[in-house]
Each structure stands twice: as structure tokens, then as C-alpha cells.
Amino acid sequence: MGQLKKAEDSLKSVESRITSCDRIPYHYLISLYGTEKIYDKWIPIKMHYDPRIRNLLLGYYIRKGFVDKASAFFDQMIEARGKSNSMTCEILLEGHIKEWRISEALSYLKDGISTDGSKR
Secondary structure (H helix, E strand, O other), X not given: OOHHHHHHHHHHHHHHXXXXXXXXXXXXXXXXXXXXXXXXXXXXXXXXXXXXXXXXXXHHHHHXXXXXXXXXXXXXXXXXXXXXXXXXXXXXXXXXHHOOOHHHHHHHHHHHHHOOOOOO
């Protein structure tokens, strides 16, 4: 069994058991097998859109210092009719604050306050 197939099987298994409070398995799998590869494989097989998956990837980008990549990923997801939630905006807000990008951070703060699960 190839590494990608193992990752996909593991992710499906974890998805069926995860609760909103227990995200450690996701963090482990994402760092172990690679964020983009797992995400790209998950998109076509997902049963419903879960913003927590996107938020994990955004958080990974921000932790690694890839603020521009996180912003571009977020914009791409919004264009694909993904929905923003307050946690998404908070992750992006923190990343932009760390980079001293205050006007962009304020934009995400505004989005986070006004969001109710609707598009950005």
C-alpha cells in the first residue's frame, strides 16, 4: 500500500471518530503526510464541507510563516464557495498581526466579527 493510500485511509478513519475537542489526530496526520497532498485528495471525496479542515491547513501555513500562502489559499476557497467562520478569520488575523500587516489584519477582524458562516 502506498504512502498516499495509507494517509487517505488514516484520515478517513480519524474523520469518523473525531470530536470537535479532539483535533490532535488531524494535526499529526497533516504534519506527517503533507498538508497540500492530503487536502487535495480530500476535496473530491468529502461528504460535506468542513471548515475545520481548511482551518487546520491555514493554521499550518501561519505557524510556518507562510502568511501570503495562507491568504491565497483562503481566497481560493472563498472563490470555490467555501464558507468562512470566525476561527478562519482569527487564524488569518493572527498571522497578519505577526507580520505587522495591520490593515489586512483589521480586514480579517472585521470579517470575523461579522461572519455567521456566510461567505466573506
